[in-house]
Amino acid sequence: MTSEGVAYERRSAAPVIAPVRPRKLAKVPFVELAEGRLQGVVSSGSDVERVYVSSITSGDHGLSCNTNNNRPCGGLGGGTYACNHLRALADAAVAQYGLDRVSRYLKATLPDDSDNLWAGLHTTTAPNRAAEVFSGFLRHLAYLEVPPTSDPLPELHWFPAAGAVR
Amino acid sequence: MMLADALRARPSGFDETFALIDGLDDALIHGLARIDEERAAALESIAAAFTGSPLAGRVADSIGKIVAGTVTDEHLAVLAGARSALTGALHDALLTPLDEALGRVREPWAAPAAPPPAGQLLAGGRSWLRELAIAGWRGVDHELAGGGAQAVQALLADPAGRRAAVLLDGFGAELRSAAPVATLDRVPVRRWADLWSRAVLLTQDTFPAPETTPADGRLLLLGVDLHEHPTVFRAQAHGLLETPGGQVRLVRAGVAAAKVDTISGPSAWRMLAAFPVFRAALAEKRAVEVTGMPLTSTGDLLWDETRAVPGEPVDPFAVARVRLGGVTAASTAPLDRHPAVIAEPVLLEGWTAGPESFELGGVTLAVDTDRLPEAGPLTPALVAAATACIGLLRWDAGRWAVQPLAVQSVVRKKPVVAHTGDWALGPTDAKAAKAEAAAGTAVDVLRERAGRLLRK
Structure with missing residues (x-):
């Protein structure tokens, strides 16, 4: 047997993306770790x-x-104390990717044995990225409208369907 | 030749050819903008290997220019073409003894490829691939990783661009998840070089499309292979087409849907709602009568529900036992040839079970447990308890492995049969069905959100 590292580097089907865990989407339909941010979309409870x-x-x-109309969230109010939307976003991210990732x-840096992400965050305020993130969400939704295809797509041999965590 | 002999055989020149490929792949780790002497020598040895071939002049010229610091789209296309010629030779060297051992008749590639569709959309993809090659994997940051997004959106909007779009999107998702790659523990060197060079070829305006002819006959399914990345789910069936002329041809038929990462596992089948005949044929193990369905020169039926009529149930194990020997198979398109696209259906019986492997006539054949999808009922335990298996022979990481598509097993002294496609109409197992119902609401939630927010 070669060492694990060498085998990984010389494998066409080496796994790169860990499968996401199933979670409920009703409250937080979209979450991603991208562009140096944990970002996503939280459905309003009232509208x-x-x-x-x-x-x-x-x-x-x-x-x-x-x-999505670019009005500041009243709960956050430009401060550093997380609103309910940010808390829901973080919960969804932990459910989808796991706390470690x-x-x-x-x-x-979480305190030893803590399973609370917020305990490791020293929050500050950040510029508004709502327009970018929201257009990312719309692109995400647009995939559901792309028609299916019977094209042979030979490159999909490099992408086996996610295995079960049994 | 016995199957075990074919699996044991190491074709001559095999390791040397992979060494050339590894040399090229290693140059992409730190990028073509920074080629040290060792990398330059590795690239020049590729040029030397092509001496006397029709590609010799172009390969030597392009590699010379790249080493000297001129990295143009044209030089990169030649570099990717040279790599493809090497992987193609490996593909043929692996497949020929396997065909011989299986008694499989391989039709020579004769079909002239159809003229390529117009490709104005491809330039964006090419320029991103060039930036990646120049920066190298270690130079991929968040911005560069996301640099292919616009090209993907444009290609997705055009059915002729789908193949390139699906590849670029899957590749881009991996780079985004790994960025910044400079801090990554280990880089999937061969995999990314495979995806990159395939993408470079696919984004050439002259990349040929395979020719199709209308096919008639009875399609008997052997099993289904499932493929997925964050934005695609594809079910690709392998089967035998009995033609009215009495020929039995090994064919594939696949259907793919766009999706998002939160739709995965058994609920991904919901995205293939447009293909009820296809799904029912898999779930209920039915033969399908096809009439005038386009069949490519590569052996791919371009599935069309209006040209498919479900027939009587047929046991895939009976099909494999009676009809798979001596079947006629199509050739892989020349530019598609690569060890990783080998997926030859076989029926295996009479092995001795090893740890995640079958001992078969003195050869240890690994079971590819990474290719047992969550969207079907096959588990490593079921495979370990199997006495017969329909699977795909694949080659990767220096060895042959079998990817099970169906098994006949004995669980608690009772016979059990499981196929990857059993859940094509929804899980048949109560626990999995409950989980699928919960996860499946993801599709409904996202469709509702899309309906409200997309056309504003």
């Missing part, structure tokens, strides 16, 4: 047409929360 666009930056732990991405 089905409205969503909140929330993000936490990696490293600085800068918070941002605005509506989220805290590593945000560069959060």
Whole structure:
């Protein structure tokens, strides 16, 4: 047997992305670790047409929360104390990616044995990124409208369907 | 030749060819902008290997220019083409003894490829791939990783761009998840070089499309292979087409849907709602009568529900036992040839079970447990208890492995049969069905959100 490292580097089907864990999407339909932020979209509890666009930056732990119409979130109010939307976003990210991956991405150092992400965040304020994140969410939703295909797509041999964690 | 002999065989020149490929792949780790002497020598040895071939002049010229610091799209296309010629030779060297051992008749590649569709959309993809090659994997930061997004959006909007879009999107998602790659523990060197060079070829305006002819006959399914990345789910069936002329051809038929990462596992089948005949044929193990369905020169039926009529149930194990020997198979398209695209259906019986492997006539054949998808009922335990297996022979990481598509097993002294496609119409197992119902609401939630927010 070759060492694990060598085998990984010389494998066409080497796994790169850990499968995401199933979670309920009703409250937080979209979450991603991208562009140096944990970012996503939180559905409003009161208005089905409205969503909140929330993000936490990696490293600085800068918070941002605005509506999709670019109004600031009243709960966050430009401060450093997380609103309910940001808390829901963080919970969804932990459910989807696991606490380890989220805290590593945000560069959060959790106290020993803590399973609370917020205990490792020293929050600051961050510029409003709602427009970018929201358009990312719309691109995400647009995938559901791309028609199916019977094209042979030979490159999919490099992408086996996610195995079960049994 | 016995199957075990084919699995044991190491074709001559095999390791040397992989060494050339590894040399090229290693140059992409730190990028073509920073080629040290060792990397330059590795690239020049590729040029030397092509001496006397029709590609010799172009390969030597392009590699010379790249080493000298001129990295153009044209030079990169030649570099990717050279790599593809090497992987193609490996593909053929692996497949020929396997065909011989399985009694499989491989049709020579004769079909002239159809003229390529117009490709104005491809330039964006090419320029991102060039930036990646120059920066190298270690130079991929958040911004560069996301640099292909616009090209993907444009290609997705055009059915002719789908193949390139699906590849670029899956590759981009991996780079985004790994960025900044400079801090990554280990880099999937061969994998990313495979995806990159395939993408470079696919984004050439002259990349040929395979030709199709209408096919008639009875399609008998052997099993289904499932593929997925964050934005695609694909079910690719392998089967035998009995033509009215009495020929039995090994064919594939696949259907793919766009999706998002939160739709995965058994609920991904919901995204294939447009293909009820296809899904029912898999779930209920039915033969399918096809009439005038386009069949490519690569052996791929371009599935069309209006040209498919479900027939009577047929046991895939009976099909494999009676009809799989001596079947006629199509050739892989020349530019697609690579060890990783080998997926040859076989029926295996009479092995001795090893740890995640089958001992078969003195050869240890690994079971590829990474390719037992959550969207089907096959588990490592079921495979370990199996006495017969329909699977795909694959080659990766220096060895052959079998990817089970169906097993006949004995669990608590009772016979059990499981196929990857058993859950094509929804899980048949109560626990899995409950989980699927919960996860499946993800699709409904996102469709509702899309309905409210997309067209504002």
